[in-house]
Structure formats: structure tokens, C-alpha cells
Amino acid sequence: MEKKKYTKPKTITREELERALLEANDELSRANEKLNRQSRERTELFRNLSHDLRAPMTALVSTVGLLREKKNMGEEEYMELLDLMDRRLKNLNAIMDEIFLLGQMENPELQLKLERIDASVLLEEFYYSCEADIKYAERKLELSLPDELHCMICVDPQKIVRVLDNLFTNALRYSQIGDAITLEAKEAEKGKLRISVKDTGMGISAEDLQHIFERSYRADRSRTPGDGGHGLGLAIAKSIVERHDGRIWCESELNKGSSFYLELPCVEL
Ligand SMILES: Nc1ncnc2c1ncn2[C@@H]1O[C@H](COP(=O)(O)OP(=O)(O)O)[C@@H](O)[C@H]1O
Ligand SMILES: [Mg+2]
Structure with missing residues (x-):
């Protein structure tokens, strides 16, 4: 039977070990910083979007309230309120559309229609x-x-x-x-x-x-x-x-x- 050749295990000096630990530590800090940044961005995104969604929603609710209250409204005023509601709905629709598309594009499973x-x-x-x-x-x-x-x-x-x-x-x-x-x-x-x-x-x-x-x-x-x-x-x-x-x-x-x-x-x- 052939005798197995003995190879001396590589010894690591204390300095090498310390350097490797410091590098691993740096890498962990960078990954942690990236996660924190992403989490801050997400919080900011939700805050901005809820603000942008709430504004036209509140305005729509108050316009509907006005329509209910003012029973004998003239046709011109009535049409103006309808136009206002229409603009706010379009605005809401545009935000929803962008949120949907952003979600779609961030989904790695989405197939492009090339x-x-x-x-x-x-x-x-x-x-x-x-x-x-x-x-x-x-x-x-x-x-x-x-x-x-x-x-x-x-x-x-x-x-x-x-x-x-x-x-x-x-x-x-x-x-x-x-x-x-x-x-x-x-x-x-x-x-x-x-x-x-x-x-x-x-x-x-x-x-x-x-x-x-x-x-x-x-x-x-x-x-x-x-x-x-x-x-x-x-x-x-x-x-x-x-x-x-x-x-x-x-x-x-x-x-x-x-x-x-x-x-x-x-x-x-
Ligand atoms: N052509 C441009 N000229 C000046 N500022 C721009 C231009 N395009 C984009 N920006 C700036 O970049 C920001 C982000 O653009 P975008 O993501 O398209 O959002 P927005 O919905 O505000 O247009 C805008 O709010 C604006 O401040
Ligand atoms: Mg834009």
C-alpha cells in the first residue's frame, strides 16, 4: 500500500488571524449599513406615498360631502365639482399605476415581453x-x-x-x-x-x-x-x-x- 504523503497543516499567524477578523468585521458593517439604508428608504417611500395618496382621498371625501349637503345646487356648480372629482381620481389612478409598475419591475420573476x-x-x-x-x-x-x-x-x-x-x-x-x-x-x-x-x-x-x-x-x-x-x-x-x-x-x-x-x-x- 502506498504511504500517504504527510503535508504540514498551514499555520496562521496571530497577525493574519487578526487581519482576517477585521476584514470580516468590515464586511459585516458594510452589509449592515446597506440594510439600514434600504430600511430607511422603504420607510421614507411609505411615508411619501401615504402622504401622496391621502391628499386626493381627503379632497374626494370632502367633495362627496359637499354634493350630499347642497341639495339645490345649480348645474354649473355641480359640473365644477364633478370635474374636481374627476381630476382627483385621475391623480389617484396615476399614483396607483406607478406603484403597481414599480412593484412589477422590482419583481425578479417578471418576464419582459421582448x-x-x-x-x-x-x-x-x-x-x-x-x-x-x-x-x-x-x-x-x-x-x-x-x-x-x-x-x-x-x-x-x-x-x-x-x-x-x-x-x-x-x-x-x-x-x-x-x-x-x-x-x-x-x-x-x-x-x-x-x-x-x-x-x-x-x-x-x-x-x-x-x-x-x-x-x-x-x-x-x-x-x-x-x-x-x-x-x-x-x-x-x-x-x-x-x-x-x-x-x-x-x-x-x-x-x-x-x-x-x-x-x-x-x-x-
Ligand atoms: N428634466 C428635469 N428637469 C429638472 N428636474 C428634473 C427633471 N427630471 C426629473 N427632475 C427632478 O427629479 C425628480 C424625480 O423625477 P421623477 O422620478 O420623474 O419624479 P416626478 O414624479 O417628480 O417627476 C423630480 O421631482 C425633479 O425634482
Ligand atoms: Mg416624472
Whole structure:
């Protein structure tokens, strides 16, 4: 029988052991800090959402109360109250829709409905769908698509349009009459489609810029009810883009404007 070769067990010096323990300790502290941060973000999210939901709900309850009390209301006043209720219901519906989509995108089991699409076709269709809003909001919208852009992407079109829609709505919301909005696309580097939505609006401060993709973050923290934004749009956009193996970022200067970029992988033609 062959004799087993003896190998001396590796000895660990006291210093090595202490170093390993310190490293493990550091790693645990980092994991703990991450958990605490996530828990703080979640608490903040619930607080902001319940605030945003409560405002239109309370207003609806009081409008219904008014309708009950005032039995002999004139038709004009009655119609005004109905319009008010309609706006508040739409506002509630928009929040519920965003909460639902955020939940969907954070669910790793969700399957995207992927389709191969010509990027130029998707962007042109999106551009034409914005025309009415642009006219109504009195902004200028430009589309810049190079003729040589032949880029196929494999995406869930509804979800990507949702991202574009959020960037476009933000560009409208955070700019003024006469400001310009540009929708642009190019192949930034081989195999990567870069879409940008640029505006010449109010811009974002360097401090806010670090947080805008967080759930429920709004640079304007007054959270006035009825002004539309709930701070979920960019968090949703980020999850959608990342689920497509892409990335999204923003460059901005206060009082000059903002440029949002999203990059998606192109697939074989
Ligand atoms: N184009 C933009 N110009 C200036 N600020 C912007 C722009 N887009 C987003 N922001 C800032 O980022 C915040 C988060 O955006 P978003 O998640 O879409 O939420 P909101 O529902 O408030 O639009 C906004 O509240 C706003 O402060
Ligand atoms: Mg938004």
C-alpha cells in the first residue's frame, strides 16, 4: 500500500488571524449599513406615498360631502365639482399605476415581453405621439435621428416607451413655455444605442442629481398635492432600463437644463 504523503497543516499567524477578523468585521458593517439604508428608504417611500395618496382621498371625501349637503345646487356648480372629482381620481389612478409598475419591475420573476424592433421606428412613433402635448404646452420638440442609424434592439416596447414618456413628461414639467426639448439617438459606440432627452428648463442641483433615481425622491420636497409628480418615475425608468441590460444617467446644470441618457444594447441586424 502506498504511504500517504504527510503535508504540514498551514499555520496562521496571530497577525493574519487578526487581519482576517477585521476584514470580516468590515464586511459585516458594510452589509449592515446597506440594510439600514434600504430600511430607511422603504420607510421614507411609505411615508411619501401615504402622504401622496391621502391628499386626493381627503379632497374626494370632502367633495362627496359637499354634493350630499347642497341639495339645490345649480348645474354649473355641480359640473365644477364633478370635474374636481374627476381630476382627483385621475391623480389617484396615476399614483396607483406607478406603484403597481414599480412593484412589477422590482419583481425578479417578471418576464419582459421582448420584441426585435428598429430603434428609429420606435423613436419616430414616440416623437409623433408627443406632438399634441408639445403643442398644448407651447414647447419646441426636435427629433435628431441620423440616417445611418440602423440599430435593432430587443426590448419590451411598452416598457421602453414608458421610460421615454417619463423623461419627456419631466422635460415638460420642469421647463417653461418656449423652452426646447430634443429627442436624439445615435450609436455611441459599437453595439450600443444611446438615446437622449434634453431640455433647456430649470435644471437640477449637483446635490439633488445624486438622488433623483431613488424611489420617491423629488428635488422640490414640498410635495404639493395635485401637481402630478410623485417621484417614482425615474426609479421605475432605472429598473426598466437595467432589466434590459442598459443604463440610464443624467447630466444637468441648474437654470440651464438637463440631459437624460439611456443606453441599450443593439442586437444583430
Ligand atoms: N428634466 C428635469 N428637469 C429638472 N428636474 C428634473 C427633471 N427630471 C426629473 N427632475 C427632478 O427629479 C425628480 C424625480 O423625477 P421623477 O422620478 O420623474 O419624479 P416626478 O414624479 O417628480 O417627476 C423630480 O421631482 C425633479 O425634482
Ligand atoms: Mg416624472
